Amino acid sequence: MPFDSVNTVGLVHPEVAQFDEPLQLACGRTLSSYELVYETYGTLNDDRSNAVLICHALSGHHHAAGYHSEDDRKPGWWEQCIGPGKPIDTNRFFVVSLNNLGGCNGSTGPTSINPETGKVWGPDFPPVRVRDWVNSQARLADRLGIDCWAAIVGGSLGGMQAMRWALEYPDRLRHCVVIASALRLSAQNIAFNEVARQAIESDPAFADGHYQENNEVPTRGLGLARMVGHITYLSDDAMASKFGRDLRSGTLELGDEDQVEFQVQSYLRYQGNQFSGNFDANTYMLMTRALDYFDLAREYDDDAVKAFRKANCSFLVVSFTTDWRFSPARSREIVDALIAADKPVTYTNIDADEGHDAFLLPIPRYIDVFSAYMQRVAEGN
């Protein structure tokens, strides 16, 4: 067994919820039926007050903690924070983690069959937005008998979902935990996403998103997109300490004309290859667009204070010092708007070298303060 059963939720099994009531989407279209794949960890208490919803980020999915089989080499993507004795303590909380609509890990998305045509959706899958995810998550909550979440927790794009919940369903959550997120993306951030999308679109195999019909996968474009993304998730310092200018092959000796390969090159290629084998390109297009389109305050006269006045929960906002993709300044905009809207908020800026990726890592101070806050959630304060 690859895991020590004390520190993990252990073996977990995904479940599927089928929804036949049409879902009206923000883009104007309607999804007549859909499936959501999800996992749960821990036990729902008798008064159903200990449920925590995990909202995933760009390339995340429902498998947030534990292992799918005893030979599984890797646990869920947020194993560091979900489990017995961890910040989201499964001895106290009932944790729900789903794959969002439009995803490629089991929930209805571009790789699913469109019931109206009998063919895969591909690029014709509706462009879902953050609010559509939130609405579909609310239906999953109904299905699970959860009227009010003890907390909704998300990092990055997941934090955007948590904030949208606080505005759309103010009476259905007591705490909103927003980690390394933003009220909306900056132009620079949208620009990075556009480079990623262009990388995918320029791969001939992409075929305007119809690659599945051709039995092809635009691995080159998707790999490139991931490489760009990955650079932005790490800090300059993290890359320097991880790779420096170390060479993987070749030398820079005088008189040697062989090409060299830097460690960072091989690392990025590896990341790109891994990702392109496991992720759907249309989903990547859809998820990055959802990120770009999100603007918490757009329908509140672009006033985040006015937006947050609708909220009814307490907030924890966390940022990381070297995160330049979702910088501490973006988190402080959230915090300042919450203060001005007179909402209970706790904010901490964690010293970390790892950039945006830090939110997934076991940084002691982060784990401590996150645990302390979740204890408060568990105690009902």
Place this chain on the structure above:
Amino acid sequence: MRQDLTHIQRWIEPGSRVLDLGCGDGEFLSLLREQRQIVGTGLEIDAANITAAVGRGLNIIEQNMDAGLENFPDQSFDTVVMAHALQAVHYPDKILDEMLRIGRQCIVTFPNFGHWRCRWHLWQQGRMPVSEFMPYSWYNTPNIHFCTVNDFEALCEEKGIQIIARDFVGNTSREPLLASAWPNLFALTAIYHITR
């Protein structure tokens, strides 16, 4: 609990909103929450203190008040407290202005540098006072803006700050009466309840 903090309690209205600048591990805010049922927010920059205060179930903002308090709206708190931090901030006068903008009332406590022991030390040894109460040397002290009771009163006068009440803590064993009679000489800690 430091004595200045127990003194402050009686000036806090039950059920009111309190902002504590430099709240430490949140001991004072949680005391006020128990005894006065206040709704509190704390500002703090020390990592261990922040974690401890969050563990008490308090709302804590990691923010350095030297970088400004513009993010807090006018008159958004009933009372703004700053205990033993006035001497450690970069611009004590500007912080006072900000506190009075944010809170209807403010409570400030600070060590009195006019205490006779400080004067004696400086006069006798010709060197900056180091005591149990202020255990730093001049070069490594976080306390960069010392003042006396009289200095503070003069600043309030200059700024048109109204003093609602004042309280002085002396050397507990011998000097409580002396501290109220001649605070500039005998108060170790000065406590001011002020408003605009």
